[in-house]
Structure formats: C-alpha cells, structure tokens
Amino acid sequence: MTHPLVVQLETGDVAARREACNAIVRDASAVLLLEPLRDALADPDPGVRRAAGNALVQLGRNESEVDTLLLAALRSGGTESRFEAAHALAELAPPSPKLLPALIEALGHERRETAWEAARILVDAGRLHAEVAPIVIGLVRAGPSTAVRSMAIACLRELAPEHPEARVALLEASRDDEGSLRRAAFTALPAVEAYAEANGEVEARCREAAASDRDPAVRTLAERALELIHRNAR
Numbered sequence: 001m002t003h004p005l006v007v008q009l010e011t012g013d014v015a016a017r018r019e020a021c022n023a024i025v026r027d028a029s030a031v032l033l034l035e036p037l038r039d040a041l042a043d044p045d046p047g048v049r050r051a052a053g054n055a056l057v058q059l060g061r062n063e064s065e066v067d068t069l070l071l072a073a074l075r076s077g078g079t080e081s082r083f084e085a086a087h088a089l090a091e092l093a094p095p096s097p098k099l100l101p102a103l104i105e106a107l108g109h110e111r112r113e114t115a116w117e118a119a120r121i122l123v124d125a126g127r128l129h130a131e132v133a134p135i136v137i138g139l140v141r142a143g144p145s146t147a148v149r150s151m152a153i154a155c156l157r158e159l160a161p162e163h164p165e166a167r168v169a170l171l172e173a174s175r176d177d178e179g180s181l182r183r184a185a186f187t188a189l190p191a192v193e194a195y196a197e198a199n200g201e202v203e204a205r206c207r208e209a210a211a212s213d214r215d216p217a218v219r220t221l222a223e224r225a226l227e228l229i230h231r232n233a234r
Helices: 005-010 012-026 032-038 046-058 065-075 079-092 097-107 114-126 132-142 145-160 166-174 181-191 201-212 216-234
Strands: none
Touching: 005 012, 005 032, 005 216, 012 046, 032 046, 032 065, 032 097, 046 065, 046 079, 046 132, 046 145, 065 097, 079 097, 079 114, 097 114, 097 132, 114 132, 114 145, 132 145, 132 166, 145 166, 145 181, 166 181, 166 201, 181 201, 181 216
C-alpha cells in the first residue's frame, strides 16, 4: 500500500504537494519517505521544490542518510533538483566545493530568485575555500552563458574584489559586446578600485564609457561608478 502522503505528493495540486512535504516531517514514518521527498526536488513548482528541500533539511539534522540522498541528487537529475539538493546541503553544513557544479549551473537559471540564491551560496563557499575565487573569475571571463557571466560578476564583487585578477576580468567585461555584461561590470568596478594599482585605469575606463558607450544604461552606470570611486577616495 502506498503511503497517503506519497499519493498526495504525486497527484495533489500545488498546495497539496507543498503540504505533503511539510506533513512528512511530522509523520512517524518519515524516514521511509525520504526518496519521495528527494523526487519532489524536481517538482515543476518552485514552492514545492523548496518545501521538499526544507523538509529534507529538517529530517537531515537527525537522519544521516539524508546527506547521502542529497549527494546523490546533486549528481543527477535536472538543474532544479540539483540546485535544491545543493541548497539543502548548504543548510545542513557549510557549503563545500562539491556544490560548485550545481551552483554554477543555477547561476544561469531563468528564475532570477534561483540565480541569486545560487550566487549567495557560491559567495559563502568562496569565503571558506580559496579555490573558489579563481573559478568565479574564470566564469566572468568565459562562463557558459551571458547570464552566468553576469551573475559571476555579482559574486566577484562580493567575494574577492581584492584578487589581483579581479580588476583585469572586470575591465575586460566592461568592453564586452553584450550590454548586460558591461552593465554588470560597472556595478562591480568601484569595489575593485580600492585594491587597484594607482594608475587610474579603472577611473579612465569609467569616464570613457560614461561619455561614449552605445547603451544609455551603461553610460548611467559608468557615471554612477565614477561617483562611488570619488566618494570612496575621500
């Protein structure tokens, strides 16, 4: 006989599926329902996916097999389920480099909330593991998509503006053909200016873009970057 909560997870409407995830945590046989929860990490509805992940986090504080199940989910399935597994693992323990493939993939997710959550966890991982910052810089320069590169710029701004390659990577991005990358670069350049060589290269690039970039939004952001650079220099 199939457990009623499993039936609810598989056949209920969105609200019912979310409630089933929550109810499993309270169920006496919860440990027997871990695999249906894992499968729910791939649910079409983001709220159900997160409810399943949250349920696994709660159960994982007492059930060691949850960690094994999440690690397996991290290596298989679609972008959504891999990211939710990474998110849950980061809730259960400080994020480790083993989460990076799922997080990097999620940086380009069409759902912006997912992309920003992935960026936050990636930055948290980078603060614990020195090898992450060079990976982020590599993504800024040659990520698999424009969306991933733009989100990597946001990560770099928070994670490692002092890295010796950060300024070079952002200046390169500020000249990219893609306007979204140029816009992202000018939001991050003021953060690296405090660590840049005293040759005025960042400020000169901001002045150039403010005066002549073909994208009005880039010109505005370059002007704003100049203001921040001057304010920070006082």
